Amino acid sequence: MPELDPRSLIFVASLLxxxxxxxxxxxxxxxxxxxxxxxxxSRGLSGMVIASTLFGLTGYIPVLFSVIVGNTMLVGxxxxxxxxxxxxxxxxxxARLLVVVLAxxxxxxxxxxxxxxxxxxxxxxxxxxxTVLFFDCMRLIYKTSGTTLAGRFTGMVFATIGTISAARMLxxxxxxxxxxxxxxxxxxxxxxxxxxxxxxxxxxxxxxxMANERLRIMLEFIASHDPLTGAFGRxxxxxxxxxxxARAQRTGRRPAVLMFDLDNFKSINDRFGHAVGDRVIVDFxxxxxxxxxxxxxxxxxxxxxxxxxxxxxxxxEAKAVAERICSRIAIASPTGLPPYTVSVGVAAACxxxxxxxxxxxxxxxxxxxxxxNGRSRxxxxxxxxxxxxxxxx
Numbered sequence: 001m002p003e004l005d006p007r008s009l010i011f012v013a014s015l016l017x018x019x020x021x022x023x024x025x026x027x028x029x030x031x032x033x034x035x036x037x038x039x040x041x042s043r044g045l046s047g048m049v050i051a052s053t054l055f056g057l058t059g060y061i062p063v064l065f066s067v068i069v070g071n072t073m074l075v076g077x078x079x080x081x082x083x084x085x086x087x088x089x090x091x092x093x094x095a096r097l098l099v100v101v102l103a104x105x106x107x108x109x110x111x112x113x114x115x116x117x118x119x120x121x122x123x124x125x126x127x128x129x130x131t132v133l134f135f136d137c138m139r140l141i142y143k144t145s146g147t148t149l150a151g152r153f154t155g156m157v158f159a160t161i162g163t164i165s166a167a168r169m170l171x172x173x174x175x176x177x178x179x180x181x182x183x184x185x186x187x188x189x190x191x192x193x194x195x196x197x198x199x200x201x202x203x204x205x206x207x208x209x210m211a212n213e214r215l216r217i218m219l220e221f222i223a224s225h226d227p228l229t230g231a232f233g234r235x236x237x238x239x240x241x242x243x244x245x246a247r248a249q250r251t252g253r254r255p256a257v258l259m260f261d262l263d264n265f266k267s268i269n270d271r272f273g274h275a276v277g278d279r280v281i282v283d284f285x286x287x288x289x290x291x292x293x294x295x296x297x298x299x300x301x302x303x304x305x306x307x308x309x310x311x312x313x314x315x316x317e318a319k320a321v322a323e324r325i326c327s328r329i330a331i332a333s334p335t336g337l338p339p340y341t342v343s344v345g346v347a348a349a350c351x352x353x354x355x356x357x358x359x360x361x362x363x364x365x366x367x368x369x370x371x372x373n374g375r376s377r378x379x380x381x382x383x384x385x386x387x388x389x390x391x392x393x
Contacts, residue, residue, distance in 0.1 A: 006183045006193055007056050013197035014052035020204030021045040027211060035214050040084030040093075041207045047077025048200055058183055067113050071126050072106045078133045081203065085137055088210065089144035105129060119180050120172055127169040134162030150213045154206030161199040168192045226300040228278060229285035237299030241309055242356050245349060248312075254349035255311045256318030258325075259363035260288070262304040263341045263375040272338055280340055283333050291325050307363070315348035315380060322346050322378045330376055341376035343367060 024042045031038060051074035058066040079102060083093045105125060112121040138158035145151025168188065171177040177188045224236035232240060241257070248254045262268075262284060269277040281304060288306070289298055297309045310318050322344040332339045345367025353359055362381040370379040 005185050006189050007058075009190060009193040009197055010052050010056040010182075013193070013200050014049055014056060016197055017045050017049040017052060017200040017204075020200060021049060023208065024204065027208060031211060031215060032218070035088075035211055035218075036090070037084035037088030037207070038211060040080045040087060041204075044077040044080035044084060045200070045204060047073045047080060051077060052200075055182060058181075063113055067122070068106065068110050071109050071122065072102065075105055075126060075129050075133075076102050078130055081207075082133050082137050082140075084207070085140050088214070089140060091140075091144075101129070119182070120175075120177075123179075123182075124169065124172045127165055127172060131162055131165040131169055134158050134165055138162060145210060148210075148213055150206065150209035154203070154210060157199065157202040157206050161195055161202075164192065164195040229282055229300055231285050231289075231306065232297055232299035234299065234301055237297065237301070237307060237309070238356055238360075240297055240299075241359070244309060244311055245354050245356065245359070248349060249354060253312040254354075255309055256313040256315060256346065256348040257359055257363045258308040258310065258318060258322050259301070259345040259347075259360075259367045260284075260306040260308070260325075260342050261367055261371060263343055263371070265304040265340070268338060268340060276337065279335075280337055283335060283337055284329065284340075284342065287329060287333070288325055291321070291328065307360075313348065315346065318346050318348055319378060319380050326376065326378050343370040343375050344378045345370055346378060346380040 021042060024038065024045060028038045028042060051070045054061070054066050054070035054073065060066075079098045083095060083098065086093050108125055109122050112118050135158070138155050141151050141155040141158065146155060168177065171188060177186070179186050179189050182189070224233055225231065226233050241255075244255050262280070265277065265280070268280055281300075285298060285300070285306065288308070292298060292308060293310075295311050299307045299309070301307045310321065313321075326342055326344050329340070329342045345363045345365065347353075347359055347362035347366060349359055353362060366379040366381040370377050373379065
């Protein structure tokens with residue numbers, strides 16, 4: 001790399017980091033606060049920009065700033081990125097441990113600056129620490145977000161810069177790199193500094209991609225789920241049911257549907273208020289989800305009416321599930337809510353009822369009979385489609 005000397009590469013990294021910092025700060029102001037990591041990523045970039053600037057001013061400012069503060073800001077910035085990725089993944093940040101490690105590293109750098117001035121000793125520990133952080137960020141990202149495009153890209157970036165950093169560490173350890181100063185224009189120094197400049201830009205891009213992907217997932221969840229209970233909304237549930245029926249046409253393994261209606265719910269609202277009524281609805285959704293299997297889906301059909309999709313389930317199996325839910329819901333909730341019951345209508349897909357409207361109407365007819373026969377009970381609709389069936393739109 002004869003065109004750029006180490007000082008120029010350092011300032012390039014600083015400018016790229018500054019650009020990324022501006023973008024991340026804009027994202028912070030426009031993204032919801034529950035997307036964790038953005039604050040720590042911004043702080044991490046700030047630390048790396050300051051470090052690059054101080055490194056670039058080596059020879060013009062005291063070594064306290066160009067060496068000790070610069071290395072502390074560089075490693076601290078990478079630690080902040082690591083904390084951000086842990087927070088983004090909903091994991092404990094380990095901030096106290098990292099602060100202790102950073103303090104020890106700062107003391108080590110100070111010793112090999114003022115007491116025993118050895119660039120190789122300083123560079124070895126700083127590079128080792130950075131390598132550990134790079135690979136741990138890679139591991140964390142692949143573990144928690146490795147199935148997404150943004151996660152794979154960001155993990156690959158950390159794997160690449162981690163490998164380059166590890167190679168530099170080995171060269172320092174076995175004295176293959178004889179550089180005596182950060183600004184020494186050796187090929188290994190230029191490769192390492194150029195990779196750091198690349199890393200600043202690529203890590204920023206990866207962080208932005210991950211934040212945007214998380215925002216997209218959140219918006220899709222909001223659009224498809226009921227905000228009160230977290231159950232699927234009516235439209236999303238019908239789409240889910242249509243896909244399951246299409247799959248059943250191919251495999252022959254047909255689903256069943258349970259339709260729920262909370263009994264005398266209006267009286268709960270009238271006696272205890274709508275706030276308690278909302279808590280009852282949330283309680284029902286939570287307790288019902290606990291009794292369903294992981295492949296099953298619960299939707300809020302409207303008001304106090306819910307519906308559940310049970311893939312690959314016979315009518316007898318669906319009835320057993322419905323009876324278990326009905327009996328357990330009748331037991332007073334331990335949360336101190338007023339007691340309530342639920343009526344359930346059960347329908348299973350059959351040869352002549354593989355359409356969404358027909359299957360939902362069968363469950364609705366069964367639910368209507370359950371409420372008419374005394375409530376807090378389960379009724380089923382057999383395979384034959386009733387002639388007076390009310391179709392859903």
